[in-house]
Amino acid sequence: MIILIRSSLWRKPSFQGTILKPRFLTSLNLWNEDITPEIKRKIEEHWKNKIASKPFNENDKSKEKYYVLPMFPYPSGSLHMGHVRVYTISDAVARYQRMNNKNVIHPIGWDAFGLPAENAAIERKIAPSVWTRQNIAHMKNQLEQLGCSFEWDREFATCDTEYYKWTQDLFIKLYDAGLIYQRKALVNWDPVDQTVLADEQVDENGCSWRSGAKVEKKLLKQWFVRTTKFAKSLFDNLDSSILHDWRDIIKLQKHWIGECNGVNFDFKVTNSEVEFVTLWTSHPEYIEDVKFVVVSENHILAKQEGVTDVAGAVKLKAELENPFTKHKIPVFMSHEIEYLPLTDSYVGIPGVADKATNFAQTCGIPHDNTPLLKNTDEVTAKQEHICNTAKHMKIGGYWTSAKLKDWLISRQRYWGTPIPMIHCKDCRAVTVPKDQLPVELPNLSTLSKKGGSQLAEVSEWLNTKCPKCGQDAKRETDTMDTFVDSSWYFLRFTDPVNKKKIFDENKAEELMPVDLYIGGKEHAVLHLYYARFINHFLHSLGLVPEKEPFKRLLVQGMVMGRSYKVKTTGEYLPENKVKILDMKKNKAVTKGTGEPVVIAWEKMSKSKHNGVDPAEMFEQYGADTTRLLILADVSPTSHRNWNSNTFPGIMNWQKRLWLTIRDFLTYRNSLPKMIPDNEFKSHDDFMFDSRNYYVKGASFNYVISQQMSIAVSKQQGLTNSLRKCPPAVYAYSKQFERALAAQIIMLAPMAPHFSSELWSGFVSAPKRLNNSEEIIWDKAVLDQEWPVVDLDYQLELSFQVNGHENALVKIARKDLENLPKEKALEMALQQKEVQTTLTKRNILDVRYDCHKGFDGILNIITDQPPPKVKEADSV
Known part of the structure; x- marks a missing residue:
């Protein structure tokens, strides 16, 4: 525990009289009743029209903008738990950033075109537009019930004529x-x-x-x-410093695009219905010397002529025209050539590659081995000349991968x-x-x-x-x-009512790129690739400020439901038709026949009878409890196994918070007997330490690490600290008051209705004459400023060597945030543990990081690899 000498805060103060509160702070005043689902629904009904956050203000240049965007939904008819997860996460982040004095834009719309709507309309014998609009209305109502603070004035659907x-x-x-x-x-x-x-x-x-x-x-x-024209730009820019927290998504994108080590060229086709084909070569400098092309049986030219599996090589009727020399090039179908992965053609340049020379000799293709260029400079110059010529002729000439295809x-x-x-x-x-x-x-x-x-x-x-x-x-x-519709919607949100152009580039300059983009991993390859391509293209026209549309990604895992499948037939059964023998060992049989049943966690689906209707969750538990349940227990990036066994922890936490406000009101009004000064000071210091520790932890996990589940557990830890205090501390401690205020404020982005009610009770208690200065007593919880770590609170500065911690020192926040890297290095070199580790090692680099209000890390990079240690289990 950190003991700090402060003024005599623990002496019994006087209290101000009760003051009239603004209407938006008035609670239901049900504190003497136990919290129940019915009371939760009453709370949400009471607060649903009072928790709207201030919309983005285009004219306010005093605040830093923050653009948080969840992937917009397809209007299927009703929300599913995957929707609840992504929009709860985005709403919590948006509310957090507003409370941190950011000018937040948090828009929503509808990805409304597509096959499902058309097929549903055909089945119902109605127009797709009618079915789609009905679904949008219902889902919008559910999102409002969930308490999402979207910029509804920016709402659009991709099927709106003013969008498409x-x-x-x-x-x-x-x-x-x-x-x-x-x-x-x-x-x-x-x-x-x-x-x-x-x-x-x-x-x-x-x-x-x-x-x-x-x-x-x-x-x-x-x-x-x-899209292949921008392949190299899209591949190379994945290493851009503008991208944060993309993690394995960078690998997925790079794998999809492929290494851009060759060039595409368009070749006209004669004797064929096909007008032209695109061929890739890793040696563009020799493209004028192509003597033949080989294709697989799956290539369009082979399919068109009906040539299938054969031994050796078959010459096709189709011929190609070299765009540079106008020479005719024969085309063969063969299995004798080893094609690159995911490709179905090979450009033959004898003399450049042995397999090209061998194939030409085997098939009797007239050729002289192409003389190789003498040095790298010659190769580079020839490549530039060829590629520039091809671009001018509009037949390609752009570096791309062998496997990437146009869209x-x-x-x-x-x-x-x-x-x-x-x-x-x-x-x-x-x-x-x-x-x-x-x-x-x-x-x-x-x-x-x-x-x-x-x-x-x-x-x-x-x-x-x-x-x-x-x-x-x-x-x-x-x-x-x-x-195509979803490849640019994030740009239209910057200027959704513009009737003169696609969007105002000045508004895009102010709002782009998106600061945080949230959505499922299933969209992290194709949708993200197409959106990046469109943004790169519009950047080339000078319409957007950056090539990349999204700074940070939060790729959330799926919500999984427990499924029951008959082992012999594969038929999925609802839970009420299954007899559980041993859930821990996943043993179950069908009711009646006793056939074995396979129990598994799978993506929620109606066909698998393992889905959960959010409407039922709202009715049974309340929207805020549902929000907390979807955020708790596991990281947003991990799959969430939806299990009612985890529910009691969240519901008990809400109950403890409710009791804390009840007790706070009771003791502030009854003025219990004071405890000895030294005992009071011990509790007061404990609350000072608890408040700072949990504010630091919850804030860090809200936005820096993006671990919402840990932010929940940190808040639960603060509740435990509050509940340990005796009545006199509730009644007289300023540090308790500050900690309780921080508790409710940090809960607000996750559970806006419930925290609004808690706050209303909190501010209705009699005021101290020296009440906490950072609390805005006449404003709602969502209008409060986010709690920060006190300047005299001791933060940790970790000294690492090659990423492994060697020593730790405590430094007051006010000193840590102003600590130069050179001074931090000097402190590190004074630590015996660091000195021992650095023996006979040269320092190559020093990295120092300290976010405002959070711990710091100084990492010393040496010329030797870090020692091998057992990797710890992830949190």
């Missing part, structure tokens, strides 16, 4: 920049949902991710976005953003003039499962005039992949 107008504008920007093209491609076709699927929407068994149908291959003319965005469905292109017999594909945007979907009350033909059948929508020549023309009937 700008998605179409973005498409045209990409097209004008040469990043969108149309070509015939061998695509994945879902025969049930009647649409194209991207490769990533097909599972390892070759089945559709939505319908489950076996995917077929079709040759269709499709629209692509040339296929065509979808043959009705419920999506119409592609703003018009097809003219003479002018071919022409963009819709921007003053004619949006190209609106025709208003269809009923749909059939005919995919893209649905739009093709609406003649009054389909038939139009060519913007260039005025002749009769037809609109594009494909719609965009919904990943």
Whole structure:
């Protein structure tokens, strides 16, 4: 315990009389009743319209902006527990940052286009827009019931014409920049949902991710976005200092993109329906010397000609034209070439690679071995020349990986953003003039499962005039992949009502990048890749300030439910049809037949009968208890096994907090007998120490480590300290008063209704003449300033060598925050443990870190590796 000499705070003070409180501080005054689910619901009903936080103020330049963004939901009809988790986390962070004097923007919207809505509408024989709007209304009501402090004035749905107008504008920007093209491609076709699927929407068994149908291959003319042009920028920028806490997401992104050690070039195809193919080579400097191309049986050219599994090599009818020399290049299908992973073509340049030379000799391909360039400078100069020429010719020339493919965005469905292109017999594909945007979907009350033909059948929508020549023309009937809609929504939130342009670049300059982006790991590859690509592209146009759209990521784990599956048939059963024999050993049988049942934790799903309805949780436990349950026990980044056995801990904590306010009111009003001064001082000092210790811990885990569950446990620790105090400390201790205020304030972002009621009781107690200065007594809890560690509280400065702690010293906060690195190093070298560890080692670097109000770390990096130690279990 830290004993500090302060003024005689423990002497019995006088009290002020009761003062009238503003209406928004008035509680239900039910302190003599035990806290029950019914009282929790009364509390939430009382406070639901009083806990709204101040919205983002665009004109307030005195505060630092903080943009916290949860991934917006698909309006499926009702919230699920995964939604509850992500939006509780984002709301807690938003409220925390507001209480830390940040100007917070916390918007929400709806990812409203897509197959599920269209299929649901077909089943119900209603328009997708009707089904979608009904779901949005219901889910919005649930989010409000959850107590989320969203910027509802910035709300939009991607199916709003005022949103997808700008998605179409973005498409045209990409097209004008040469990043969108149309070509015939061998695509994945879902025969049930009647649409194209991207490769990533097909599972390892070759089945559709939505319908489950076996995917077929079709040759269709499709629209692509040339994302590969930005591959190297997207790969290299993953090492940018602007990215914080991306952890393993950087590895996932790098793996998806691949090392950009080659260049793509477009080659025209003759004797084929395919107009051109894109070929990758790690030797762009020799692209003029290509003598042949080999493809696998899965390549579009082999599929088109029906060539399948053969021994040796088969020459195809199709030929390629070298864009630099105009020479014809033969194409072979063969298994004799070892293709790079996830690739289906090989560019043959004899003399550069032995396997190219050997293949040319085996197949009798005329060639002279390409003379190799003499040195690195020659290679570099030739590469730059070739790539620049290719860029000028608009046939590629950008460094990318062998496996990365361009983004296929065509979808043959009705419920999506119409592609703003018009097809003219003479002018071919022409963009819709921007003053004619949006190209609106025709208003269809009923749909059939005919995919893209649905739009093709609406003649009054389909038939139009060519913007260039005025002749009769037809609109594009494909719609965009919904990943396009979600690839830029975070930018529209900065300026959601702009009717003149996609967003105001000055507002983007002020608000971007997003400070914290929160969402599921399942979106950490594709959605994040597409969003990063669009942001890199818009940065190249000067419309956004940074290449990267998101500074920090919080990738939360799934909420898992216990499932019961019949071992022999794989049928999932609801819990009421299962007889549990031994839960600890996961032994169970079906009721009636006694067949063995497999018990497992799996992602919540209606089909697995293991889901939990948030509405039932709100009714049974209250919204705030549900919020606390979803945040407690496990890190946000870990999967959360939803188990009612963990509920009592949170409910008992709420009960102890309720009793603490009841006791505080009782003792402040009754003025119990004073205890001896030395005993009082001991408790007073203990509360000073407890307040600072737990404020430091909870604050650090709220935002620095992003461990909300530990922030909960730190607050529970402070409650335990408060409950240990005798009545006189409740009544007379200023440090108890400060600690209790800090307790309620730190709870507020997580449980805003409940903490508002606790605070109302707290401030209604008689005031001391020397009451705590940092408390704003006439304001609600959510308008309080976040508690900070006292300047004279002793923080820890840890001295490490190569990341392993050697020594620890205590320093007052006011001294630690102003401690220069040189002085900290000097202190470290005075410690015997550090001196021993550094014997015969050279210091290469010193890293010093000390967040305001938190402990400090000085790490000495030497020329020797750190000693091997057993890795501790994670918290």
